[in-house]
Amino acid sequence: MSSKIMSYSYDEYFEIVRSFHGSPAPGALIGGFMVDLAVKNLPEGILYDALCETKTCLPDAIQLLTPCTIGNGWLTILPLGRYALSLYDKYTGKGVRVFLDVNKMEPWQEVRNWFMKMKPKKEQDSDRLYREIREAGQDLLSLRRIQIKPDFIQEKKKGKVALCPKCGESYPVSDGNLCLGCQGSDPYL
């Protein structure tokens, strides 16, 4: 097991997470080991996309350590509620899935308490939690080869845009005669 996270030392990665994510959240730290394990199990030099099965913490690890971000479209979040990520060849959909494996947590009880929400946050021993995360590294993880379904890897073309006749802003005409906001999805009063 390597204690490096991509090109960073653990301490460097800890600070990068703190700066971007706002705090050194346990999930984002473990996420660093997850990304590292996934990348090391991909063929070298391929262009890959990322799929993240949770909205919580893990997307930030992916964005910090890979070329995949939400804004460039290489990272997709599919909120299935599982602490797992997949990296896969952009063209073939072949890749790897890494998940945080409860079956490997026996030696790491404080990680287990945190992950399974077995203690209220106030009762967690956070010193022990951070020590266990660092010591466990990739020992908490499992990996399997995956093939992404073809409809998931199709390039989404955005098509023509027009001005919405109601709000006057640009929107994709494939959304209909009005933009989605003016069709009722506006989150504003």
Next chain:
Amino acid sequence: MSSKIMSYSYDEYFEIVRSFHGSPAPGALIGGFMVDLAVKNLPEGILYDALCETKTCLPDAIQLLTPCTIGNGWLTILPLGRYALSLYDKYTGKGVRVFLDVNKMEPWQEVRNWFMKMKPKKEQDSDRLYREIREAGQDLLSLRRIQIKPDFIQEKKKGKVALCPKCGESYPVSDGNLCLGCQGSDPYL
């Protein structure tokens, strides 16, 4: 109009975008001016959340320039297909919405061509596009005060987790008897 983007010079921001986003995409550059304008129109010292109305480029400007990221939950993407973002007080939902305003593009024809997709990418004059983006700065933008709907600012509690009896991974019990992946949403073959 300031040529600074938050605490960065334009050139510094250009490089930060290139590094995180993978390329200095026009939308991400304009997004920097959008975030800067929005932040300057919020009361100082408040805790704010971000809402981004498009998945394309703009979320990365928000993540690079504010404390709001996808992974920490302070940034929400609501894909309405409009090039707009809102920043608002976490507790009251009061804030500002900034959008790229087609009505202000008359002096910036290459920005207009790009934004309204009036030319195939190959025919765009990218030197002129980059020059216009930099010169226009916030002159391409409009801002209005907004109030987010109350159901949008409610804190989403995650609740209890359990092991999915099918795949064995941890998932939120509120999703049902199986995790969402095992209920049929798995993107894998």
